[in-house]
Amino acid sequence: MLSIKNLKAGIDGKEILKGINLEIGAGEVHAIMGPNGSGKSTLSSVLAGRTDYEVTGGEVLFNGKNLLELNPEERAREGLFLAFQYPVEIPGVSTINFLKTAIAEIREYKGLPALEAKDFLKMVKEKQALVELKGSLASRAVNEGFSGGEKKRNEIFQMAMLEPTLAILDETDSGLDIDALRVVANGVNKLRSSTRSFVVITHYQRLLDYIVPDFVHVLFEGRIVKSGDKELAMELEKKGYGELTR
Amino acid sequence: MQKQNELIDQQIGGEYKYGWSSDIEMDTAPMGLSEEIVRFISKKKKEPDWMLEFRLKAYRHWLKMEEPKHWAHLDYPVIDFQKIIFYAAPKPKKELKSLDEVDPELLKTFEKLGISLEEQKRLSGVESRIAVDAVIDSVSVKTTFKETLAEKGIIFCSFSDAVQEHPDLIKRYMGSVVPGTDNYFAALNSAVFSDGSFCYIPKGVRCPMELSTYFRINAIGTGQFERTLIVADEGAYVSYLEGCTAPMRDENQLHAAIVEIVAHEKAEVKYSTVQNWYPGDVNGKGGIYNFVTKRGICLGDDSKISWTQVETGSAITWKYPSVILKGNNSVGEFYSVAVTNNMQQADTGTKMIHIGKNTRSTIVSKGISAGKSNNSYRGLVRINKGATRARNHSQCDSLLMGDRCGAHTFPYIEIKDKSAIVEHEATTSKIGEDQVFYCNQRGISTEKAIGLIVNGYCKEVLNQLPMEFAVEAQKLLAVSLEGSVG
Numbered sequence: 001m002l003s004i005k006n007l008k009a010g011i012d013g014k015e016i017l018k019g020i021n022l023e024i025g026a027g028e029v030h031a032i033m034g035p036n037g038s039g040k041s042t043l044s045s046v047l048a049g050r051t052d053y054e055v056t057g058g059e060v061l062f063n064g065k066n067l068l069e070l071n072p073e074e075r076a077r078e079g080l081f082l083a084f085q086y087p088v089e090i091p092g093v094s095t096i097n098f099l100k101t102a103i104a105e106i107r108e109y110k111g112l113p114a115l116e117a118k119d120f121l122k123m124v125k126e127k128q129a130l131v132e133l134k135g136s137l138a139s140r141a142v143n144e145g146f147s148g149g150e151k152k153r154n155e156i157f158q159m160a161m162l163e164p165t166l167a168i169l170d171e172t173d174s175g176l177d178i179d180a181l182r183v184v185a186n187g188v189n190k191l192r193s194s195t196r197s198f199v200v201i202t203h204y205q206r207l208l209d210y211i212v213p214d215f216v217h218v219l220f221e222g223r224i225v226k227s228g229d230k231e232l233a234m235e236l237e238k239k240g241y242g243e244l245t246r
Numbered sequence: 247m248q249k250q251n252e253l254i255d256q257q258i259g260g261e262y263k264y265g266w267s268s269d270i271e272m273d274t275a276p277m278g279l280s281e282e283i284v285r286f287i288s289k290k291k292k293e294p295d296w297m298l299e300f301r302l303k304a305y306r307h308w309l310k311m312e313e314p315k316h317w318a319h320l321d322y323p324v325i326d327f328q329k330i331i332f333y334a335a336p337k338p339k340k341e342l343k344s345l346d347e348v349d350p351e352l353l354k355t356f357e358k359l360g361i362s363l364e365e366q367k368r369l370s371g372v373e374s375r376i377a378v379d380a381v382i383d384s385v386s387v388k389t390t391f392k393e394t395l396a397e398k399g400i401i402f403c404s405f406s407d408a409v410q411e412h413p414d415l416i417k418r419y420m421g422s423v424v425p426g427t428d429n430y431f432a433a434l435n436s437a438v439f440s441d442g443s444f445c446y447i448p449k450g451v452r453c454p455m456e457l458s459t460y461f462r463i464n465a466i467g468t469g470q471f472e473r474t475l476i477v478a479d480e481g482a483y484v485s486y487l488e489g490c491t492a493p494m495r496d497e498n499q500l501h502a503a504i505v506e507i508v509a510h511e512k513a514e515v516k517y518s519t520v521q522n523w524y525p526g527d528v529n530g531k532g533g534i535y536n537f538v539t540k541r542g543i544c545l546g547d548d549s550k551i552s553w554t555q556v557e558t559g560s561a562i563t564w565k566y567p568s569v570i571l572k573g574n575n576s577v578g579e580f581y582s583v584a585v586t587n588n589m590q591q592a593d594t595g596t597k598m599i600h601i602g603k604n605t606r607s608t609i610v611s612k613g614i615s616a617g618k619s620n621n622s623y624r625g626l627v628r629i630n631k632g633a634t635r636a637r638n639h640s641q642c643d644s645l646l647m648g649d650r651c652g653a654h655t656f657p658y659i660e661i662k663d664k665s666a667i668v669e670h671e672a673t674t675s676k677i678g679e680d681q682v683f684y685c686n687q688r689g690i691s692t693e694k695a696i697g698l699i700v701n702g703y704c705k706e707v708l709n710q711l712p713m714e715f716a717v718e719a720q721k722l723l724a725v726s727l728e729g730s731v732g
């Protein structure tokens with residue numbers, strides 16, 4: 001469903017991704033690990049279409065479409081979701097209103113009829129329960145005054161609402177205590193399905209105790225230097241990145 | 247940044263959607279301004295002598311005044327008052343008895359404005375209604391629901407009718423808040439105003455519907471000089487709405503209005519404006535010069551005046567809706583959203599003059615600048631000696647889109663009483679590319695994202711507007727800023 005071939009990208013003339021190759025099948029969970037500065041966030045930003053980054057080579061196919069030709073909102077409407085490492089605040093705009101707008105645009109893009117208000121609200125209730133999000137959070141302005149944990153939970157809630165086919169979690173575990181981590185991981189696990197794939201970007205093995213990946217890749221200096229299964233993550237936990245990156 | 251500016255250029259497509267003009271037969275004065283013209287206008291309107299005297303006094307004073315060029319943060323060429331037509335009225339075919347007799351072109355004009363009078367009529371009997379006084383090129387052409395209002399003793403009519411039918415009220419209140427000699431544009435208006443609206447709410451009456459005036463400039467080369475006078479007697483309440491549009495014209499047109507509000511003891515007046523005069527094109531050609539004097543006085547104890555404005559139009563806006571807090575415990579409020587795009591300039595704000603004890607004022611100003619526009623907040627909070635325990639809270643926020651626009655805040659604070667508490671907060675932010683990207687990533691287009699973000703930013707102010715108006719204002723904000731972030 002996602003096929004990345006020799007992807008090269010950089011910023012201000014500096015190459016950060018130096019040829020990434022990655023195949024992700026439907027329903028698979030891939031973890032991408034690596035030391036700080038290896039290019040993990042750059043990869044998620046490039047996939048989501050942030051224009052600060054310049055793609056200098058390679059190709060990315062998403063459900064058969066050339067992803068790099070689509071603008072960020074088209075990618076989202078095609079089913080790509082990014083859970084941000086640092087979710088932004090949008091003062092004065094409630095999460096409910098925000099999601100209503102998003103869903104309306106996505107449905108219009110797909111040629112689906114608009115969602116009725118009562119169906120939308122029913123969906124909000126269901127998904128809130130699924131990700132254990134307090135009702136009051138969704139009626140507050142998007143992320144405004146949210147704690148770090150609430151922000152991350154709100155990202156997972158949005159993911160549940162938008163029902164993507166590919167979700168990229170960018171260091172979702174950073175800044176979370178163990179309880180918050182468990183809640184977030186539970187939410188993700190409930191959303192796993194045979195038609196939904198995940199890319200879990202993380203620096204630490206910890207998150208992978210809760211979200212068990214099918215594949216683990218190690219990113220170093222803009223290249224995937226090693227791939228394996230969940231055992232690889234554990235190995236890294238024991239030995240550190242040192243050996244792999246020497 | 248270069249790239250962002252190009253994108254802004256490409257996308258500034260916030261086109262003015264009200265830029266048609268109507269073919270209505272007009273009755274106009276000769277071009278230019280002189281004592282003759284002032285007399286001509288007064289005569290046209292069959293005014294009593296005291297009214298003519300009021301005009302002449304203002305005119306003679308105006309001759310001695312100088313245009314206020316330097317204090318506001320504005321830049322515009324000298325206005326040639328000899329090139330303006332000071333009176334233009336749709337020619338009445340005959341006395342109008344019912345809606346059916348109104349010029350069909352005129353009715354079409356209103357339909358395009360989204361306020362069909364037919365609609366208004368049909369809505370009679372429905373609970374939430376708006377009574378409309380429509381003013382085209384300075385002349386009030388139709389006031390709806392007059393009879394319904396009359397049952398409660400409410401007077402809502404054109405200013406000219408009021409001069410004829412309620413001379414005592416007009417003599418008592420006209421110029422009592424904004425004297426005919428107040429400032430350059432107020433003096434001009436007092437000399438040449440041709441119509442406007444008058445509203446009187448008697449003691450203890452809560453006006454059952456929103457009262458509304460729609461202003462439209464239509465004829466070429468005309469200025470519009472209307473005045474509004476609202477008087478709320480003891481314990482009365484009224485919510486008043488003002489909407490404005492004008493056709494697209496290459497030359498600049500002048501709008502110099504006066505609004506006066508008087509609130510007696512325990513009375514409350516809410517005045518809301520959605521101003522959408524033609525702002526000129528991308529290069530700053532054409533557009534309305536909007537120089538308006540709006541002032542209210544909380545005359546009695548426990549009275550309240552609240553101004554809410556959403557300003558998206560005009561080439562130049564110069565206005566400071568103010569409240570004189572004379573009565574003890576009186577309350578003044580000012581909620582404002584001012585949007586400037588392309589070459590627009592706005593210098594707007596408020597004055598809160600605290601005279602009575604325990605008086606309170608609140609100022610919330612949200613400026614949004616895009617393109618190469620300039621947006622200034624200018625506000626005065628004055629606490630006079632004896633205004634014990636007066637309080638003011640001011641919040642002035644500026645939002646910048648792109649890096650070629652300007653935002654300025656000029657708070658003037660004069661405190662003559664030590665017991666006063668005055669707080670001023672100001673913030674300037676840029677519309678975040680991060681915010682827009684976040685929306686994009688959820689499938690929301692950049693246009694819609696800006697609409698969402700801006701409306702969220704202005705929420706505190708929009709919440710003050712009556713429901714129907716708030717929806718209109720939200721759409722207007724989105725349209726005015728269409729494509730202004732790359």
Ligand SMILES: Nc1ncnc2c1ncn2[C@@H]1O[C@H](COP(=O)(O)OP(=O)(O)O)[C@@H](O)[C@H]1O
Binds near residue numbers: 016042
């Ligand atoms: N906006 C930027 N400007 C310049 N360099 C950047 C920028 N973003 C990332 N980089 C550089 O790219 C490299 C990869 O960063 P990043 O993708 O954030 O790595 P990771 O997420 O793995 O820590 C780092 O060397 C970082 O300094």
